[in-house]
Amino acid sequence: MDDGFKTETFLRGPKLEDFEYLGCKVGQGTYGQVYKARRKDIPDDRSYALKEIESQGFSLSTCRETSLLRELKHPNVINLLGVILCHTDRKVLLLLDYAEYDLCQMIKFHKTSKKDKKPVKMAKGTIKSILYQILEGIQYIHSSGVLHRDLKPANILIMGEGIQRGRVKIADFGFSRLFRNPLKPLTEVDNVVVTLWYRAPELLLGDKHYTTAIDMWSVGCIFAELLTYEPIFSCRQENNRENSPYHHDQLDSIFRVMGFPLETDWEDMKEMPEYITLQEEFKPCNYSNNTLVKYMEKQNINPTSKDVAFLQKLLVMDPNKRITSEQALKDAIFQKEPFPTGDVFSGLEIPYPERKFVESDTSDRRGKKRKYSTTSGAQQSDQTQGQYGKQIRMSNPTTLSE
């Protein structure tokens, strides 16, 4: 991406008083509150996400996130528009794209409609367009020398009405990048459980030389879930050895669908750090009749369909044999109707509910009440109930620019 564009994005960075807060829309983020906001200084009908970083100043994680997002600029990757520092509240806020939807909530909508006997299917064109845009975003991230490592439906955002309608934005709300105590298990950070359902088998077997293939496994898991509305490798949360990458139940969930990999399927499996544990704890014969095709057939998906054929290229146990994002984007599946579109809703009405308001809690995670001072006492009390719900104003903002 040309430096000019990057500078442009930051040089004229907006200031906090340029925004009208619309309440705490996205809820308590992984490490801070997230507000939906609109600009009031210029005519601009776009919505923005103001992600409050809950720490005094720039933590290592915040530095990592801002430096990464300043470098990565692609239509299908969350866009960091600015960094705003509030002196009085000593708060750092990231100004980002605001995405009205995410795949987690969209899949839940379809799953619920099926359960309520009023099934609303996700259009084939929508599924294909979402998959294609995820692959385009991931190809860009991988070509930039970055691994996502925590791709899952909650990290796949989709823009609502506006100039970017129906565009996929890959984000990372989670913990895979947070600077954390290395002694803490990856499955838990700040007492919040990190899901393993989308984690590649080589990671579960302790592979330290993992590659971009780990993200392609996650793409396969997401694609399967778009087809069936069910997580393909779900399993209950387990307690395992401190800081161990090995998760018995998650591996069992994979083998129940895929079968147990033969030596010929995955030659390097015996080189995995946790291979001995695997041999001790699993009997391959217990999975001998399990295949991905049989699983999809049980889910009422045509086992001979091109979708299943493509899914089989993503969900390959051996990471060296798994399809890459470049190869995936050239697959025949995208050469036939319905063709992938830039607006995954392809102009149709969007059936999903908008994000609910979350009561914006002014106490921080330690329960300490935080006082928001107004930008100018005369105009605003520090919290007013407007048509968008509670609106909070911050004080003494400045914008960090390059």
Ligand SMILES: Cc1ccc(-n2nc(C(C)(C)C)cc2NC(=O)NCCN2CCOCC2)cc1
């Ligand atoms: C420590 C650290 C944490 C996250 C990231 N990270 N990495 C990404 C890639 C480029 C890999 C998709 C995105 C983000 N951060 C966010 O998505 N942040 C935005 C999340 N927002 C989106 C808008 O709504 C509130 C949450 C990097 C480093």
